[in-house]
Amino acid sequence: MSDALSATPATRIALRRQGLLPRILGAVLLSFIIAALLIALTGHNPLTAFAAMLGGVFGSPYQIGEALNRTSPYLLAGSGVALCFRAGVINIGADGQIAMGGIGAAGVVLLWPGQPGLLSAVAAIIGAALCGAAWAGIATAIHLGRRVHEVLVTLLLNFVALLLVQLALAGPLGQPGAGFLQSRPLPRADWLWRAPHVFFHGGIILGVIAALALSVLLWKTPFGFAIRVTGQSRRAAAYAGFSAAGITWGVMLTAGGLAGIAGGTEVLGLHHRLIEGFSTGFGFKAVTVALLGALEPAAVIPAALFVGLLESGALSMQRQIGVPSALVVVIEGITMLLILAATVRRA
Amino acid sequence: MAALLEMRGIVKCFGAVRANDGIDLDAQAGEIVGLLGENGSGKSTLMKLLFGMMPPDAGGIVFRGRELSDHNPRMAAEAGIAMIHQHFTLVEAMTVAENIMLGWQDAGWRLKRREIADRIRETSRRLGLELDPSARVGDLSLGRRQRIEILKAVLRDAELLILDEPTSNLAPPEVAELLAILRHLRAEGKGIIFITHKLPEVLDVCDRVVVLRAGRVAGFAPVAGADRATLARMMVGRDVPAPQNLSGSGTGATRLSVSGLGGAGIGPMDLTLSGGEILGLAGVDGNGQLELAETLAGLRAATGGSVMLDGRDITHASVSARMTAGLAYIPADRSSTALVRGMTIAANLMLRDSARPPYARRGWLTKRATQTRAAALMQGFDIRAPSPAVPAGRLSGGNQQKIVIARELDRNPGLLIAHQPTWGLDPGATHFVMERMLALRAAGAAVLYISSELEEVLAISDRVAVLAGGAIAGIMPRGGVDMAQLGLWMSGRAA
Structure with missing residues (x-):
């Protein structure tokens, strides 16, 4: 991994001096120029399109809330992924962990009905975290116990988790006769808290708290130090007396728990039911925002916000002026590529 | 005859540190120049400047009568300078011949394995390298791997070889063999810059020694007539006593x-x-x-x-x-x-x-x-x-x-x-x-x-x-x- 990822406080300041910020802004600008060209190719006026995009993000309190809700799962899962990558553990299983979190939250609410509101919400979030962590735990056990590469284990378990969601929806959690796979709606009393007027749900708040907490863990505690050393050199970590297995368990369970919460808040705060495929693609977005945030949990906050707002705006651009949805994905991809290219330090 | 290499008044600063502070260095064809100096005295910086890995702040480099400026390592290699690092750049899973062909223009588009193998065998025999073109690099000792790097340089028509602490990974018999190889290269008219800390090796093989201290040339001398104590004093600027083990203890529990x-x-x-x-x-x-x-x-x-x-x-x-x-x-x-x-x-x-x-x-x-x-x-x-x-x-x-x-x-x-x-x-x-x-x-x-x-x-x-x-x-x-x-x-x- 590049030196930029191992930035100590002093080198972070140095990076800032080297003008990382202007480069990021330049990349964003460039990506918008490319996006404008692509939009023009589809026969739309780029300026109208961008206006629609801006309006889609900041046009009304409701739209701001919607953009923040889009950010929330990326932030929760992405800060956990950043922690794993810091330790040199390439966890790409957030997708499956988010799915399991959804099952956990919906399961607690639907199978343990009639609890007072607060208890129910807390229990549902805890259930989501435990399910996500358990899913990451299975991956860790296979990885450490059988020496299967973590990329392979976490990736393959994503597919299994997806099927488990289907199984749950076809069975105990499903809504019979709905026509497609979804759970019974959650009772209104169990919905996640929403901010008045702006309508974002509690997930984003949990996300910010989690990202800041992980940043403190990473920089202010001996465990965080061990994570950073392990990520830089396994040999040095063994020499320092750190247990690679212990650290892998620690970061994987933390990341799994956070991804589980991401899935839980999607179910409790946004969809108000468990839906087939609600988590698809979130895991890879989590990896993207972790990398955009240079694996610095606190910096994952702006990174996730950026991606969330971009997506929200792009979707509204599609709705309002009919830029094809495939193009929206292309624009998103180009923007992320350019930013990543701008932030990687030259050897 | 003009010098093979002339570096004049080389200056390179990193922030407030003057890593090279007006260094002159030259090397003739058919000569082994020892470059001595403490860690941090500026040897590596000087060689990086020569090899074009970074530009000097001031000073000029003339190699084979041509001015070298704004060059990069590739241009330096094309001009005939070869750098042999402490850590080798070889692919362990490949054979000696394959490693030598890697990135070599003469290897051409179609791999001429037999022809290359013959050239390797011939040159290897001439220089006493004892390399088998079909041996897998991963199976060879560090000493042998180093010889592959030397052979690579020679086959690519390098006129000046820079060896950065070449003996630090070698067992004593391999060191002796390396020094013999360097003498062969000198006899063929190559110029060699030999960077080391080890004074006996310098006295053994070098013709001339240049000592750097704190970014400046602290002294230079023909090796004939120099002794270890003199060189050591030049390097650190004071006498270095041999460590004395005074008490013959070991009587504790x-x-x-x-x-x-x-x-x-x-x-x-x-x-x-x-x-x-x-x-x-x-x-x-x-x-x-x-x-x-x-x-x-x-x-x-x-x-x-x-x-x-x-x-x-x-x-x-x-x-x-x-x-x-x-x-x-x-x-x-x-x-x-x-x-x-x-x-x-x-x-x-x-x-x-x-x-x-x-x-x-x-x-x-x-x-x-x-x-x-x-x-x-x-x-x-x-x-x-x-x-x-x-x-x-x-x-x-x-x-x-x-x-x-x-x-x-x-x-x-x-x-x-x-x-x-x-x-x-x-x-x-x-x-x-x-x-x-x-x-x-x-x-x-x-x-x-x-x-x-x-x-x-x-x-x-x-x-x-x-x-x-x-x-x-x-x-x-x-x-x-x-x-x-x-x-x-x-x-x-x-x-």
Whole structure:
């Protein structure tokens, strides 16, 4: 991994001096120029399109809330992924962990009905975290116990988790006769808290708290130090007396728990039911925002916000002026590529 | 005849540090120039400038009558300069011939394997390289790999070869062979710049020596008529006394007792060490040194026998339990085991003690106490860097090793295992390391000093043991060292 990822406080300041910020802004600008060209190719006026995009993000309190809700799962899962990558553990299983979190939250609410509101919400979030962590735990056990590469284990378990969601929806959690796979709606009393007027749900708040907490863990505690050393050199970590297995368990369970919460808040705060495929693609977005945030949990906050707002705006651009949805994905991809290219330090 | 290479008034600054401060250097065809200097004296910087890895701030380079400026390594190579680094750039899974063909214009688009193999064989014979084109690089010793690099340079028509500490990884017989190869190259009219710390090699093979100190040329001399003491004084700017092992102690109570210890690549072996004693472990590298050191330090599992430290059984103890028991360890692999190059000096000083005071209290890292301790250790162990926040990888080898030594000795260990602690260090830094070992011994600790430099082992040890084939071939007290016997042990022949 590049030196930029191992930035100590002093080198972070140095990076800032080297003008990382202007480069990021330049990349964003460039990506918008490319996006404008692509939009023009589809026969739309780029300026109208961008206006629609801006309006889609900041046009009304409701739209701001919607953009923040889009950010929330990326932030929760992405800060956990950043922690794993810091330790040199390439966890790409957030997708499956988010799915399991959804099952956990919906399961607690639907199978343990009639609890007072607060208890129910807390229990549902805890259930989501435990399910996500358990899913990451299975991956860790296979990885450490059988020496299967973590990329392979976490990736393959994503597919299994997806099927488990289907199984749950076809069975105990499903809504019979709905026509497609979804759970019974959650009772209104169990919905996640929403901010008045702006309508974002509690997930984003949990996300910010989690990202800041992980940043403190990473920089202010001996465990965080061990994570950073392990990520830089396994040999040095063994020499320092750190247990690679212990650290892998620690970061994987933390990341799994956070991804589980991401899935839980999607179910409790946004969809108000468990839906087939609600988590698809979130895991890879989590990896993207972790990398955009240079694996610095606190910096994952702006990174996730950026991606969330971009997506929200792009979707509204599609709705309002009919830029094809495939193009929206292309624009998103180009923007992320350019930013990543701008932030990687030259050897 | 014009010089092959002329560097005039080279200046290169890094911030406030003048790494090169007006250096002149020249080299003739058919000449071996020794480039001497302490760690951080500017040798590497000068060579990087020559090879085009970065531009000089001032000064000019003329090579074969042509001005070299704004060049990059590729252009330098095309002009006929070859750089042979300490760490080789070879693909281990490929054969010698394939490695030589890699990135070589003459190899052409269609691989002419047989033709290339013939050229390799012919040149190899001429220079005494003894390389088989079809051998897999991964199977070859470090000495052989280095010869591949030399052969690569020669086949690519290099006129000037720069060898950066070429002997630091080699066993003594391989060193002798390398020096013979260099003489062949000189006879063919190649110019050679030979960077080293080892004065005997300079006196043996070089025609002329240039000594750098603090970014300037401290002196130059023809080798004929120079002696070690003169060169050493030029390098460090003062006399460097040989380390003196004054007290012949080793009378303290037994601290380390190893019996029947076995593991992958070693044993079974018995070994005892008393407080106030330095046991030197000599032997050709690759005879179980790393395995023994790592097994004692807890990085490899012992498969049999027992290790007792101060009466405690640590045979199967964890790395941190061993540290608590008083075991300190200086690994030979500085760059990826002993240090984390990308992390700061302060972080490296706390590497193995991060959960203990003063570095951590009540579960939190203590930033201020860590900085204070780091600054104190930097001063106490003469680690030269602008601040504790500088990444360790930026320091010279000597300063990096001082970080490791400061960290390990700061714990007041009862037993120190030092594996090649002076590897790649200049005489001044080597002296520093040896002095610290002696001071530790005077404080009552036991030191296991593992080195393939026999001279060092003899200078510092109270007893000398030889490791051969993963077992102790024999032990003798320093007073009665029988060189012939040592040689027999080292060669692996039973006495």
